[in-house]
Amino acid sequence: MWPFLTDPPSFVQLVVLISSLIIGLSHILQPALWADYFANLRERGRAGLVTKIMQVELWPALLIVSLHQVWAGPAIVVTIYGWLLLLKVTVGLLLPNLGMASMAIPERAPRSFIPAGVLMLAIGAAAGAALFWPA
Numbered sequence: 001m002w003p004f005l006t007d008p009p010s011f012v013q014l015v016v017l018i019s020s021l022i023i024g025l026s027h028i029l030q031p032a033l034w035a036d037y038f039a040n041l042r043e044r045g046r047a048g049l050v051t052k053i054m055q056v057e058l059w060p061a062l063l064i065v066s067l068h069q070v071w072a073g074p075a076i077v078v079t080i081y082g083w084l085l086l087l088k089v090t091v092g093l094l095l096p097n098l099g100m101a102s103m104a105i106p107e108r109a110p111r112s113f114i115p116a117g118v119l120m121l122a123i124g125a126a127a128g129a130a131l132f133w134p135a
């Protein structure tokens with residue numbers, strides 16, 4: 001085991017660091033890929049919305065909310081991200097029309113994935129800072 005993995009929050013920080021960097025770079029370098037993915041989900045209607053929520057958003061939200069309640073230093077970014085993602089999941093499942101509307105935005109502007117990618121890189125950087133330079 002790596003010596004910097006000392007507790008559940010550090011495990012979550014490593015997972016968020018790796019996944020955010022990969023997803024963030026992908027959003028920046030391949031926005032059309034993500035636009036196609038969301039267009040495909042949108043074509044499937046509400047079933048596509050549920051698929052997106054259950055496969056892409058729910059699991060990271062649950063992992064962070066259940067194992068990463070750190071409210072100090074750069075780790076707070078990861079905690080807030082987890083809670084906001086859980087809120088997004090909840091809204092999408094309880095108010096599916098809002099969830100469907102949010103899936104249409106990238107279809108109209110594939111380059112809208114680039115700022116989302118930058119945000120993911122920032123979340124990954126915060127996770128890395130919390131992991132390697134804890135408060």
